[in-house]
Amino acid sequence: MQTVHTLAELRTALRDLPDRALVPTMGNLHAGHLALVARARELRVPVVASIFVNRLQFAPHEDFDRYPRTLQRDARLLADAGCDLLFAPHEATMYPQPQTFRVQPDPALADILDGASRPGHFEGVATVVMKLFQMVQPAHAVFGKKDYQQLLIIRRMVDQFALPVAIIGLDTVRDTDGLALSSRNGYLTPKQRAQAPQLQAALHWLAGQLPAVPTPAALQALEAQAMRTLAAQGWAPDYLTIRRRNDLSAVGSGEAPNRAPLVVLGAARLGGTRLIDNLEV
Numbered sequence: 331m332q333t334v335h336t337l338a339e340l341r342t343a344l345r346d347l348p349d350r351a352l353v354p355t356m357g358n359l360h361a362g363h364l365a366l367v368a369r370a371r372e373l374r375v376p377v378v379a380s381i382f383v384n385r386l387q388f389a390p391h392e393d394f395d396r397y398p399r400t401l402q403r404d405a406r407l408l409a410d411a412g413c414d415l416l417f418a419p420h421e422a423t424m425y426p427q428p429q430t431f432r433v434q435p436d437p438a439l440a441d442i443l444d445g446a447s448r449p450g451h452f453e454g455v456a457t458v459v460m461k462l463f464q465m466v467q468p469a470h471a472v473f474g475k476k477d478y479q480q481l482l483i484i485r486r487m488v489d490q491f492a493l494p495v496a497i498i499g500l501d502t503v504r505d506t507d508g509l510a511l512s513s514r515n516g517y518l519t520p521k522q523r524a525q526a527p528q529l530q531a532a533l534h535w536l537a538g539q540l541p542a543v544p545t546p547a548a549l550q551a552l553e554a555q556a557m558r559t560l561a562a563q564g565w566a567p568d569y570l571t572i573r574r575r576n577d578l579s580a581v582g583s584g585e586a587p588n589r590a591p592l593v594v595l596g597a598a599r600l601g602g603t604r605l606i607d608n609l610e611v
Contacts, residue, residue: 331408331413331415332414332415332416333405333415333416334415334418335417335418335419335423336423337419337423337465340417340419340466343415344378344415344466344467347378347414347415349375349469350375350377350378350414350415350466350468350470351370351373351375351376351377351378351468351469351470351471352370352378352380352462352463352466352468352470352472352495353366353367353370353378353380353413353471353472354379354380354458354459354462354471354473355379355380355381355404356383356384356397357381357398357401357404357418357513358397358399358400358404358516359400359407359408359513360512360515361503361511362474362502362503362510362512364407364411365503366472366473366500367379367408367411367412367413367472368412369472369498370470370472370498371411371412375469375470376414376415377412377413377414377415378414378415378416378466378468379413379415379416380416380418380419380466381404381416382419382458382462383397383399384454384455384458385425385454386453386455386457387450387451387452387453387454387455387458388451389448389449389451392448393514397513398516401418404416405418417466424458432454432456432457433456433457433460433487434453434456435452435453435456435483435486435487438577439479439483439486439578440456440479440483442479442578443479443568443571443595443597444479444568444597444606446568446569447569447597452480455480455484456487459487460487463493468495469494469495469496470495470496470497470498471484471495471496471498472498472499472500473498473499473500474503475499475500475501475502475608476510476511476512476606476607477606478593478595478608479578479595481497481499482577482578484497502607504530507527508527508530508531509523509526509527509529509530510606510607512605514604514605515605517603518601518603519601522601525564525600526600526605528563529560529565529596529598529605530607530609532556532559532570532596533594533607533608534609535556535559536553536556536570536572536594537572537611539552540572540592546580546581546582549572549581553571553572557570560596560598564600565598565599565600566598566599566600567597567599568597568598568599569596570594571594571595571596572592572593572594572595572611573592573593573595574590574592575590576591578593592610592611593609593610593611594608594609594611595607595608596608
């Protein structure tokens with residue numbers, strides 16, 4: 331596997347890698363990231379992974395400075411997984427001047443749920459992904475479904491800008507107790523790690539109530555109940571909700587909540603660590 335850090339090095343390396351697939355990451359890799367690489371390899375094209383901790387998607391109070399940087403370890407994992415090229419740009423490569431031109435996602439999709447809890451987050455995500463697409467020019471890009479809202483925003487961005495990239499979503503990779511793998515799981519104390527599967531359990535509980543939910547009002551009451559239950563277990567929930575899969579809109583008045591393709595989504599803090607998860611139903 332070749333590793334490059336500058337745009338000039340990247341462009342030189344890409345000359346020998348036609349029809350490539352991109353796996354964008356922020357590093358501190360785990361089995362979920364490696365599953366994305368494995369999925370990209372199934373396409374039988376060269377695989378490019380990127381590692382870049384993107385300042386634009388972090389709010390000033392968030393964990394940009396302490397986000398784990400483990401480049402040497404990550405490079406070994408990627409090489410063992412069969413990655414062909416690692417693009418690990420420095421910040422001066424990605425943003426040689428202030429990034430005053432940004433990609434502004436549709437507020438109807440980007441300013442709800444995680445976007446409401448993290449204003450500006452998806453603008454930062456869309457901007458860096460657009461820039462990576464322009465730099466790497468992949469034919470395919472693979473993302474995990476754990477970041478469900480992010481995946482929908484990237485799909486919508488690709489559609490609206492007519493980008494020649496096929497977006498592939500991969501099911502969430504989980505630990506043996508059901509916890510969705512995340513780089514931020516490393517922030518958890520042993521006690522918190524033992525509690526962490528409670529978030530997924532709350533999503534499963536909500537999904538299990540759907541067959542008996544007759545109205546949107548009843549659904550909202552169940553969502554509020556799930557939030558209270560999780561809070562009583564020591565969490566600080568941002569949201570636990572059931573939405574339409576295609577656009578994350580709420581179930582409307584007069585619509586049966588159990589008849590559309592839906593997804594249960596949750597985000598909550600356990601101590602100082604914010605975890606997200608989802609479950610398609």
